[in-house]
Amino acid sequence: MALRRLSVASAALLLCAVPAALAADGGTGVPPAPTVGVASCALQPAWTCARGQLMTLRGENLEAAASLTFLGDASSKDNVVVKLSARASNPTQIRVTVPKRARSGRVRIEGSTGESATTSEAMRVVNNLPATDEASNSKKLIAGGKRRARFSYDATDAAAEGRVEAIRGTDGKVVRSWPIVKSGRGEVVWNGFVGKRPTKSGTYLLRFNSVAASSAKVRKGSDTRFEMLEGFFPIRGKHTLARSAAQLFGGGRGHQGTDHFARCGTPLAAWTSGVVQYNAYQGAAGNYVVVRRSNGESYAYMHMRERSPAKVGTKVFAGQRLGHLSDSGDAQGCHLHIELWTAPGWYKGGRPYDSLPLMKRLDKLS
Ligand SMILES: [Zn+2]
Missing domain, CATH: 2.60.40 (Immunoglobulin-like)
Structure with missing residues (x-):
């Protein structure tokens, strides 16, 4: 959600001066105060525009605006005034090209009869447009x-x-x-x-x-x-995510990982970067590798076809090949058994936690 919702509560303009002519008018002719929810430029976050970009300022009661002043810093020396043509504004928005000399700062809106209002938020004025190709x-x-x-x-x-x-x-x-x-x-x-x-x-x-x-x-x-x-789905081929109780975390038998199935020999990649902590064979885990991330958490990938080429103590990047899916060790069917451990890591004082939410998220991403 890039744009914040417009509402009276988010009114960012305050009427700074009621012109004498209007004040003396007995109150009947005082136009309602303009309010601004947000100002932004296409593809930019709210309150950010590049010089030369078309800025849209949305709000209420904006039809009487005659000019805008980009106020820049506290001094008035860097003020840049833009006169608004009749077509530039309507009751709910003002559209204006950000001048080349405009500096970051609040924007003031001036009416034709001298009333003015200033945004509560500063506009960030930048040089470059975000790439759009x-x-x-x-x-x-x-x-x-x-x-x-x-x-x-x-x-x-x-x-x-x-x-x-x-x-x-x-x-x-x-x-x-x-x-x-x-x-x-x-x-x-x-x-x-x-x-x-x-x-x-x-x-x-x-x-x-x-x-x-x-x-x-x-x-x-x-x-x-x-x-x-944020990461890479570790099984680089068609796969099925853990579903049955035995494949899930806990699994009624203290299962410390989750099991995801794919054809034997499907490439396996590190889901995120880290340093290889263990690379070994064990009767239950089969060929396995444990990667430790810089935050102290670690990830164990098990039942690989052969010992991983990733050497203990070396860095791996997200997506780096760790090996191939298989059923080495105590496994029924080729699958990845993946464990996530909190800092300080796998059998180093951390504790395992459910890897399924992460696997589901990564599966959607990559
Ligand atoms: Zn398992």
Whole structure:
């Protein structure tokens, strides 16, 4: 939900001054105060627009607006006024092109008779449009995967607060940010993690904050808009998810994982990145491998056809081949038995928890 719902309660405009002419009028002719729910530009999160983009400001009682002022910072020196044509506004919206000189800050709406109102939220004015081409839209990356999101740029005389931000498309939230280089070429490479966890699946944008927008230029070929998936479904072929009681967590016999079936020999991949903690054979587990994630949780993949090529102590990325599905050890039918353990991990003091919700989610994603 990118746009917040419009309501009187979310009114963001406050009437700042009632013009003398109207006040003296006995009250009968005072127009109702304009209110604004949200201002936004296509493909951008709410309250964010690029210079040159068409901005839509939605609200109520907006028909009398004669001009808009992009206020920028506290001083009036950077104010940029836009006169509105008669067609630019109607009672519920104002549409205007964001001027090239506009700076981030609140926006003031001025009526023809001198009344004005200012948004409660500041507009983020950025330089770059989010990419809209199909290739860029359909790009899918996996958190912890081999392919990373890359954003490169040229900076001149960067201010200290200039940053590159990773923004979640659904709500416009900045999930991560990186300082931009002072000058010259810089690059941000994002693996889709926020702290020690893969970020939620969804559309993300990489772009400058408003400070950097005026002193840096994004280079061609940068990943400015893409899908980031939180993980990879580990069975890379047709499969059936755990269903019967015996295949589920607990399973009436202290089953510590969940069992998912596929044809013998189906490739098996790490669902997320981590470091290989164990790679061994055991009578019950068969050929198994345990991968430990940076947050201390670990994942055990069991009953593989042969010992995994993934060496203990080495890093694996999401989607890396771990082996093939089989029925080695104590298994009936070729399947993946996958265990999820809380930190500090598998037989290191963590405890197992149900892996089915994660498997269901990943199955839908990849
Ligand atoms: Zn099992």
